[in-house]
Amino acid sequence: MLLLLTYAVYDNQGNGWLSFLGNGKSQEAKEAGAAGKNQAIDAMVAANVPKPGTKAPEFALVGLDGKTYQVGGKRDKPLLLNFWASWCDPCKEEAPDLVKLAEKYSDTLDVFAVNVTFYDKLDDAKAFVKDYGYTFPVLLDEKEKVYRKYNGVAFPTNVLIDPDGKIRDVVVGTLPPEELEAKIRKLVEK
Incomplete structure (x- = not known):
């Protein structure tokens, strides 16, 4: 028995x-x-995951540059919000594409990379940013509050937000660069 x-x-x-x-x-x-x-x-x-067409959850986070960045409500430009961690292999694969897309669309798109520092180490995040040449703001979600607001489930997660502060698309995981760029084009052309 x-x-x-x-x-x-x-x-x-x-x-x-x-x-x-x-x-x-x-x-x-x-x-x-x-x-x-x-x-x-x-x-x-x-x-x-947040639903397209819904209001993006509001937050304010401090970046590696010491500035405070806010999301929520109307914006001057659409926003690509990228949740990542330095140990995440798909994040490493996606990083060069994000840098290229941020440079290409710098006049029409903001990019904020949100390091979910709660699951990472600050020194590792800083090294990642340096290694991949991030020139856009890197925000630190040290207590995972923002990641939870966006119901984060995987790294990377990209949230595309329009100038009215509404979510237009959510990409959990990675996409081929041309597919991510097509989504960005669609967002900035509205």
């Missing part, structure tokens, strides 16, 4: 040390169950 209880607690997926006993599920059923779990996670992520 104890053996069966241990098995039930340890391995309800049929993948552990007693999996040879089977759990009555075919491999197809297991894969379908895993796919269903992944879809549920994807749905949860989608439900939690």
Whole structure:
């Protein structure tokens, strides 16, 4: 009885040390169950990110330059808000593209890189900024308050905000540079 209880607690997926006993599920059923779990996670992520057309959550954060930057309400230009961490490999892949896009659209787009310092180390964030040549403001979310306001779930997350302060698009993870630029073009041409 104890053996069966241990098995039930340890391995309800049929993948552990007693999996040879089977759990009555075919491999197809297991894969379908895993796919269903992944879809549920994807749905949860989608439900939690800010919705296009809604007002961008307001905040003020201090940047690496010591200045305070505010988001919320009307703006002179659209804004690309990039949430990142220095240890994040997709953030490293995306960084050179962000630098190029920020330079290319500097007259028509603001870019704020929000380092979620709560999950990072300040020295590592500073090194990342130097290594990748960020010239746009880098804000420090030291207590994760802003990331939570935006229901952050993954790094990087890019939020595109129009001059009226409304969210126009949210990109969780990375996109090929040409796809991100197409979204930016659409935003700045409005």
